[in-house]
Amino acid sequence: MKGVAYTPFALIAASLLLMLFSVPLGANPQNIDLQINSLESSHTYQASINSALTLISSKSLNAHLKGFNQEIINSNNSLNNPEQKFISSYSLKSNKGDTTAENLQKRLKSLINETEEIKINFGEVKSVSSEGLKLNADQNIRYRYTDYILNLKYGRKIDEVDVPVEGAIDPLNYFRAGEIINYSICGYNKPAYKLGKARQSSGFENVYGKALVEPENMSQVNNKGEKILFSREPNSYELSDFLAVVSLSDSTLNTDTEWMAGFNLSRPVKTGQSVILKNDEAYISHFREIIDRKCFVESEEAPDIFQRMKNSTSKSSYGILTYKYDSNASLANGDYNLVDQRELGVKVSGVSSVEHGQGERSWFRADEDNMDYWNLSSLSN
Amino acid sequence: MGLKGFYFSFDAIIALLVMATAGSLVVSSLNDPGVESDQIRFSQYGSQATDISNYILRRDAKSLEPEIEVSASHRDIMISSFLILKEKENTDKAEKTARSILSDEKYSTEIYYRSNQTFNLLYPESPYNFNDSSSSKTLTVVDDKVYEILVVVGE
Numbered sequence: 001m002k003g004v005a006y007t008p009f010a011l012i013a014a015s016l017l018l019m020l021f022s023v024p025l026g027a028n029p030q031n032i033d034l035q036i037n038s039l040e041s042s043h044t045y046q047a048s049i050n051s052a053l054t055l056i057s058s059k060s061l062n063a064h065l066k067g068f069n070q071e072i073i074n075s076n077n078s079l080n081n082p083e084q085k086f087i088s089s090y091s092l093k094s095n096k097g098d099t100t101a102e103n104l105q106k107r108l109k110s111l112i113n114e115t116e117e118i119k120i121n122f123g124e125v126k127s128v129s130s131e132g133l134k135l136n137a138d139q140n141i142r143y144r145y146t147d148y149i150l151n152l153k154y155g156r157k158i159d160e161v162d163v164p165v166e167g168a169i170d171p172l173n174y175f176r177a178g179e180i181i182n183y184s185i186c187g188y189n190k191p192a193y194k195l196g197k198a199r200q201s202s203g204f205e206n207v208y209g210k211a212l213v214e215p216e217n218m219s220q221v222n223n224k225g226e227k228i229l230f231s232r233e234p235n236s237y238e239l240s241d242f243l244a245v246v247s248l249s250d251s252t253l254n255t256d257t258e259w260m261a262g263f264n265l266s267r268p269v270k271t272g273q274s275v276i277l278k279n280d281e282a283y284i285s286h287f288r289e290i291i292d293r294k295c296f297v298e299s300e301e302a303p304d305i306f307q308r309m310k311n312s313t314s315k316s317s318y319g320i321l322t323y324k325y326d327s328n329a330s331l332a333n334g335d336y337n338l339v340d341q342r343e344l345g346v347k348v349s350g351v352s353s354v355e356h357g358q359g360e361r362s363w364f365r366a367d368e369d370n371m372d373y374w375n376l377s378s379l380s381n
Numbered sequence: 382m383g384l385k386g387f388y389f390s391f392d393a394i395i396a397l398l399v400m401a402t403a404g405s406l407v408v409s410s411l412n413d414p415g416v417e418s419d420q421i422r423f424s425q426y427g428s429q430a431t432d433i434s435n436y437i438l439r440r441d442a443k444s445l446e447p448e449i450e451v452s453a454s455h456r457d458i459m460i461s462s463f464l465i466l467k468e469k470e471n472t473d474k475a476e477k478t479a480r481s482i483l484s485d486e487k488y489s490t491e492i493y494y495r496s497n498q499t500f501n502l503l504y505p506e507s508p509y510n511f512n513d514s515s516s517s518k519t520l521t522v523v524d525d526k527v528y529e530i531l532v533v534v535g536e
Binding site for chain 2: 040059
């Protein structure tokens with residue numbers, strides 16, 4: 001009797017096992033593959049939400065910086081505690097386009113299906129710091145995405161937003177030189193890079209010209225007098241017309257023009273790049289580009305974005321600077337942050353003084369500390 | 382007597398477990414229609430669509446060089462943003478970019494974008510009118526505005 005009584009329990013247990021077995025075994029590899037595809041597609045979409053929210057927040061903060069610095073310029077007063085004022089005056093509701101929290105929420109809702117849901121919560125910016133031409137904002141952004149068809153829920157928290165700074169006015173330049181210069185990034189870390197060193201040279205200083213690397217058809221090369229030829233076999237060319245010749249082989253060159261031989265390239269050089277030759281060394285130069293574009297490079301020997309709001313020229317680990325031409329000869333230029341301290345600047349070979357080549361900018365001075373920081377002190381003179 | 386009852390029921394459980402296992406295998410094999418060619422193709426359409434979405438979301442515009450000329454100011458933006466920027470400029474640059482991205486893909490691909498309810502065809506010039514297709518979508522930001530890009534793959 002007891003055996004009979006136990007058997008129904010056994011049947012129930014076995015039935016449950018039957019159900020458990022039948023579910024996973026019913027999932028064929030193709031179904032699993034489709035599920036993985038759906039998950040991958042959903043994951044990609046979620047990553048794009050993440051990226052869009054971060055970008056929107058970043059653009060919103062950059063827009064805020066533009067307005068903030070414009071107000072500093074309008075008031076003509078520097079700030080004592082710019083970081084705090086920058087944060088307290090910031091709101092995602094005060095900008096244009098989708099860079100307001102409300103508009104962004106509306107936009108995203110219009111872009112998702114009825115079977116999806118997205119909820120976003122933009123927290124306040126708790127702190128902000130600068131790092132070169134970039135702001136780091138400690139901002140809490142949370143969102144929750146639900147896909148009811150795929151039965152997926154995805155939540156994410158973004159704690160930090162990097163803001164590439166572009167377009168805001170530099171207050172320091174305005175305070176010191178009365179000039180409006182907008183922040184823009186140069187795209188390189190320093191104003192010149194050492195290309196390499198030669199074993200011997202004809203002995204010269206301060207050559208500036210454009211690189212011409214192994215030309216295929218010499219008859220198509222114009223303005224040879226402004227060009228510095230880089231070649232492994234320079235003797236196969238007619239050399240006398242060139243501004244200078246840099247031979248990558250050891251053989252001495254028989255030419256009237258300035259030359260270097262046994263040159264050891266430590267980085268690639270391309271045709272058209274600006275090159276400075278000094279003694280037995282060659283450099284790729286961006287000095288003129290920085291001056292002409294008024295773009296910014298990073299230096300630990302210059303003030304950072306928030307110090308500029310304070311009208312301070314103190315050095316910062318995250319400092320930035322540009323070079324500018326000042327029409328007032330008595331202040332003619334060096335680093336923009338030293339615009340009123342010209343005596344501290346040094347001449348730069350191939351820029352302030354050009355013995356061979358064109359484009360001398362005799363007014364130009366660079367801060368010696370910056371030249372040391374960039375390992376370019378051998379170009380100072 | 383009680384112990385005997387216990388042994389009988391234990392035997393029954395073991396026997397039924399064996400039967401259940403065998404039964405489940407039979408049921409699952411009956412339920413499994415096998416892998417059909419349509420399903421395989423659909424899965425591959427989905428994979429390709431997701432791969433393309435991932436690619437345009439995670440790669441910078443500079444990775445398009447040298448096939449596509451990219452200005453210095455656009456080098457660091459995502460390909461998805463670059464596509465919409467170029468489409469807005471109303472040149473053939475968006476089409477060239479799409480063609481470059483899709484050159485090695487197996488199945489035909491359409492790329493749509495929208496900032497509201499209406500989808501706009503970015504590539505190709507006219508739709509393929511697929512019989513079977515699968516899609517993948519991503520969001521991107523251009524000039525402070527959020528856009529959705531929909532990649533549709535099919536035949």
